[in-house]
Amino acid sequence: MSYIPKPKVSHPGLAKNKLGLTIRDYEGGLSTLCAGCGHDSITAAIIKSCFELSIEPHRVGKMSGIGCSSKTPGYFLSSAHGFNSVHGRMPSVTTGANAANRNLTYLAVSGDGDTASIGIGQFAHVIRRKLNMLYIVENNGCYGLTKGQFSATADVGSKSKRGVANEMDPIDPAAFALQMGAGFVARSFSGDKDQLVPLIKAGLNYNGFALIDVISPCVTFNNHEGSTKSYAHVRSHEAEVNVVDFIPARNEIAVDYAKGDATQVTLHDGSTMMLRKLDQNYDPENRLEALKQIQTHQMKNEVITGLLFLDPKESEMHDMISTPKKSLREFELAELCPGKEALEALNKSWG
Amino acid sequence: MPKDKIDVDYYHKVVDCQWACPAHTPVPEYIRLISERRYTEAYMVNRESNVFPGILGRVCDRPCEPACRRGRVEEEPVAICRLKRVAADYKADVSAYLPKPADKKNGKRVALVGAGPASLTVANDLAPLGYEITIYEKNDQAGGAMRYAVPMFRLPPEVLDEEIDAVLNLGVEIQYNTPVSSLKQLLSDGYDAVFVGSGAPIGRDLTIPGREQADGSVHVGLEWLANVAFEHITKINSRVLVIGGGNTAMDCCRTARRIGGNQVKVVAPESYEQMLASPWEKDDSQEERIEFINHLLPKEFVVENGQFIGVRFQKLKQCYDKDMKWDPVPSGEDDVLIECDDVILAIGQSTAFPYIEADIGIDFNDRNMPIVDSTTHQSSNPKVFFGGDAAFGPKNIIWAVAHGHEAAISIHQHLQGKDVKKRPPHGMNLVSQKMGIHQWSYSNDYSDDQRFKVPHVEVDDRIDKLKLEVELGYDEKLALEEASRCLNCDVQTVFDPPSCIECDACVDICPLSCLTIAKDEPIEQLKLILSAPVLNPEQGMLVSEPLVQTKRVMVKDEDLCVHCGLCAERCPTGAWDMQKFTLKLPKAGDV
Numbered sequence: 003m004s005y006i007p008k009p010k011v012s013h014p015g016l017a018k019n020k021l022g023l024t025i026r027d028y029e030g031g032l033s034t035l036c037a038g039c040g041h042d043s044i045t046a047a048i049i050k051s052c053f054e055l056s057i058e059p060h061r062v063g064k065m066s067g068i069g070c071s072s073k074t075p076g077y078f079l080s081s082a083h084g085f086n087s088v089h090g091r092m093p094s095v096t097t098g099a100n101a102a103n104r105n106l107t108y109l110a111v112s113g114d115g116d117t118a119s120i121g122i123g124q125f126a127h128v129i130r131r132k133l134n135m136l137y138i139v140e141n142n143g144c145y146g147l148t149k150g151q152f153s154a155t156a157d158v159g160s161k162s163k164r165g166v167a168n169e170m171d172p173i174d175p176a177a178f179a180l181q182m183g184a185g186f187v188a189r190s191f192s193g194d195k196d197q198l199v200p201l202i203k204a205g206l207n208y209n210g211f212a213l214i215d216v217i218s219p220c221v222t223f224n225n226h227e228g229s230t231k232s233y234a235h236v237r238s239h240e241a242e243v244n245v246v247d248f249i250p251a252r253n254e255i256a257v258d259y260a261k262g263d264a265t266q267v268t269l270h271d272g273s274t275m276m277l278r279k280l281d282q283n284y285d286p287e288n289r290l291e292a293l294k295q296i297q298t299h300q301m302k303n304e305v306i307t308g309l310l311f312l313d314p315k316e317s318e319m320h321d322m323i324s325t326p327k328k329s330l331r332e333f334e335l336a337e338l339c340p341g342k343e344a345l346e347a348l349n350k351s352w353g
Numbered sequence: 354m355p356k357d358k359i360d361v362d363y364y365h366k367v368v369d370c371q372w373a374c375p376a377h378t379p380v381p382e383y384i385r386l387i388s389e390r391r392y393t394e395a396y397m398v399n400r401e402s403n404v405f406p407g408i409l410g411r412v413c414d415r416p417c418e419p420a421c422r423r424g425r426v427e428e429e430p431v432a433i434c435r436l437k438r439v440a441a442d443y444k445a446d447v448s449a450y451l452p453k454p455a456d457k458k459n460g461k462r463v464a465l466v467g468a469g470p471a472s473l474t475v476a477n478d479l480a481p482l483g484y485e486i487t488i489y490e491k492n493d494q495a496g497g498a499m500r501y502a503v504p505m506f507r508l509p510p511e512v513l514d515e516e517i518d519a520v521l522n523l524g525v526e527i528q529y530n531t532p533v534s535s536l537k538q539l540l541s542d543g544y545d546a547v548f549v550g551s552g553a554p555i556g557r558d559l560t561i562p563g564r565e566q567a568d569g570s571v572h573v574g575l576e577w578l579a580n581v582a583f584e585h586i587t588k589i590n591s592r593v594l595v596i597g598g599g600n601t602a603m604d605c606c607r608t609a610r611r612i613g614g615n616q617v618k619v620v621a622p623e624s625y626e627q628m629l630a631s632p633w634e635k636d637d638s639q640e641e642r643i644e645f646i647n648h649l650l651p652k653e654f655v656v657e658n659g660q661f662i663g664v665r666f667q668k669l670k671q672c673y674d675k676d677m678k679w680d681p682v683p684s685g686e687d688d689v690l691i692e693c694d695d696v697i698l699a700i701g702q703s704t705a706f707p708y709i710e711a712d713i714g715i716d717f718n719d720r721n722m723p724i725v726d727s728t729t730h731q732s733s734n735p736k737v738f739f740g741g742d743a744a745f746g747p748k749n750i751i752w753a754v755a756h757g758h759e760a761a762i763s764i765h766q767h768l769q770g771k772d773v774k775k776r777p778p779h780g781m782n783l784v785s786q787k788m789g790i791h792q793w794s795y796s797n798d799y800s801d802d803q804r805f806k807v808p809h810v811e812v813d814d815r816i817d818k819l820k821l822e823v824e825l826g827y828d829e830k831l832a833l834e835e836a837s838r839c840l841n842c843d844v845q846t847v848f849d850p851p852s853c854i855e856c857d858a859c860v861d862i863c864p865l866s867c868l869t870i871a872k873d874e875p876i877e878q879l880k881l882i883l884s885a886p887v888l889n890p891e892q893g894m895l896v897s898e899p900l901v902q903t904k905r906v907m908v909k910d911e912d913l914c915v916h917c918g919l920c921a922e923r924c925p926t927g928a929w930d931m932q933k934f935t936l937k938l939p940k941a942g943d944v
Contacts, residue, residue, distance in 0.1 A: 192857075
């Protein structure tokens with residue numbers, strides 16, 4: 003948190019993307035979160051991803067609920083559309099927005115409380131609906147806005163700032179999303195942008211429901227010794243299963259991959275994900291295996307990160323309900339409501 | 354802490370203006386004091402470094418301004434020089450804070466040749482230590498080139514008098530109208546040391562055909578300016594040609610404009626851009642409707658029937674080759690005759706030492722310059738020291754002051770029986786500016802303002818007034834606004850690697866993309882992967898010790914840092930701190 007605004011002046015050598023914008027053009031207002039908050043780092047990763055993908059900021063819908071995490075859409079893409087909704091109800095609002103206009107990119111930010119406590123019902127159903135969106139959980143295992151009580155994602159045995167250990171079993175957003183049928187599930191860490199940025203880019207381009215559970219230390223209430231969501235703990239207990247390089251459709255694959263070194267996955271829009279395995283046994287296209295690996299690492303007190311599951315058959319809500327490619331909001335009234343005669347003709351057709 | 358140990362010079366270099374100033378004036382410090390309307394203190398901070406803030410605030414060559422970081426993050430540097438004048442203009446009575454004459458003399462006598470800025474600086478530093486100082490001055494007033502070569506409309510005599518008197522009042526004896534005719538004699542008069550600060554007072558003449566015949570109409574610029582300054586000359590004819598492209602040419606043309614010159618032209622062989630005169634001097638001259646004609650090389654002073662007609666010039670295509678070496682190439686066009694009544698030559702100046710005998714142990718080089726050590730200012734005669742233009746040829750006032758300080762240290766060491774080559778080291782202080790959460794003891798907010806123009810007297814009101822100062826100086830409102838443009842580069846970003854938890858907050862917030870956390874690699878590799886490309890390889894680059902959690906390193910490119918302190922505000926552990934750097938520059942007597 004800072005009192006002076008970030009100076010508008012920028013480095014004259016900053017790179018420009020395909021739209022002629024610099025990374026500064028993807029910024030938002032100044033963060034009022036605590037200094038050193040993991041969420042701010044995720045904000046920076048989102049800014050970097052959107053800049054590198056040359057996304058037009060006004061073609062993005064930023065969606066959020068309530069909590070520290072849910073404030074962050076104010077801090078990126080200031081010219082995007084945004085909806086800061088009711089606590090835990092962001093998935094429904096996003097469903098409505100997506101139903102009306104399927105042609106925006108929906109980037110949702112939620113927290114562990116907003117997702118795994120008050121909003122868990124909505125979270126489950128938006129995944130089942132396969133809503134085409136990127137859902138980022140900024141997961142710090144505590145309620146930062148109300149002084150750091152354990153949230154539903156806190157690990158058993160993780161200690162509060164006062165030294166009390168959590169005894170309730172955690173909800174793992176990634177495992178939960180796998181069970182609900184999510185097509186893209188990843189876990190990352192706010193302190194590792196090299197891993198996080200390609201995952202966000204891939205998630206934004208995935209046609210279907212994409213979840214990234216980002217461990218994001220609460221620097222004020224959950225960054226002490228004994229916490230399993232502190233910078234130091236995650237860094238020393240991280241098990242990275244693979245590394246994603248995301249290559250947008252219009253770019254050539256410039257990096258030279260040795261044969262067998264990387265798996266190439268082409269997404270529906272022609273963009274490419276190069277998946278370099280760090281754990282040779284890990285198969286990210288096997289949902290069962292992914293669940294098992296999450297559990298196994300959890301039992302070893304490790305934090306598994308990387309692209310955990312990818313369903314290459316990208317499918318989304320609009321495919322299931324057979325809505326037209328054109329967004330609903332673009333239809334004229336006459337098209338949406340063809341009138342009495344058309345209804346009568348339809349009724350007659352059933353004889 | 355970084356791999357290349359951070360030393361005084363690392364932090365000093367970050368303060369670009371102070372690094373560029375020959376006297377290392379702590380510029381951001383005095384600009385901050387101006388912002389707080391503490392003008393007297395701002396003046397004294399200046400005086401400590403450069404002795405003549407009121408004078409330099411008007412006529413300094415300002416090497417600090419091209420160096421100013423503000424000129425890299427936007428177009429124009431902070432008006433450092435004019436803010437110095439603000440400190441001088443708005444200060445209260447400073448007499449209580451000035452150095453005092455020594456209570457007791459130390460029995461050592463030092464003679465200073467010439468009462469210019471170099472000698473006056475030596476006197477300023479040595480008199481309070483008890484040295485008996487005698488200055489020999491050929492004119493009837495002190496100041497040297499500041500008096501005779503700088504016109505009064507740029508530097509009013511009252512300003513000169515005040516700051517020169519502050520030195521002379523230290524119990525310094527000055528003998529006016531006493532040119533030194535024999536250094537040998539001076540040395541045999543029992544002086545323990547002699548400082549030669551006699552400047553470069555000889556204006557260069559132009560020996561082309563017709564020079565002798567045209568003598569009454571041709572004037573050597575420096576002499577002519579001195580004659581105007583001392584009121585031996587009060588008029589010039591209406592059509593005046595000034596030959597030359599430096600600051601003396603600008604002073605000549607503007608002076609001529611004020612004492613009768615209605616049509617004043619400046620003619621130079623180089624292009625307008627190549628002319629050595631400071632851009633603001635050229636602007637002021639043009640504003641006074643002085644015509645500039647470039648790419649003309651003087652060939653002949655034309656005299657017909659005993660009457661001076663004008664100067665004939667050859668047209669040039671260029672006068673320098675691509676390495677900026679003198680290489681005039683004629684354009685092949687016809688020569689041009691520019692008719693005029695008077696010609697003023699401003700084509701260079703040189704030193705002259707007719708009073709230095711060959712047998713007193715002072716060696717000269719093949720360009721007739723004394724061989725002087727560039728650090729100690731000692732000549733081959735250990736008792737004789739040189740400074741200012743007399744030492745290494747024409748430079749400017751601020752260099753003369755810097756030389757004076759160094760020579761004073763040498764003279765003091767020499768007369769205390771110490772080795773002059775063992776220079777006292779530069780020291781530094783770093784003090785945290787943190788006052789509380791989001792509170793710093795300096796204003797870290799970034800001002801978007803562009804440089805404010807200094808108000809001038811209207812052109813029509815100044816032309817016939819030789820003594821009317823053209824620049825009015827900033828009023829207080831403008832001064833405070835201009836002062837807020839200063840980036841406080843002396844408030845350094847100081848990094849403590851063991852405290853860093855690698856949360857990226859500083860990297861993410863830095864508006865100028867100065868910071869990167871990267872794998873520990875050689876600096877040349879690191880330079881390729883920074884958050885933003887390296888634009889000025891000359892600027893400092895901090896590479897920290899490996900960080901605790903990942904063994905990566907913090908890298909900071911100092912080039913464009915605006916010292917907003919956001920890295921430190923966003924740092925949850927205080928690994929970044931904003932600390933004020935104070936350079937401890939030794940003075941004579943500190944050793």
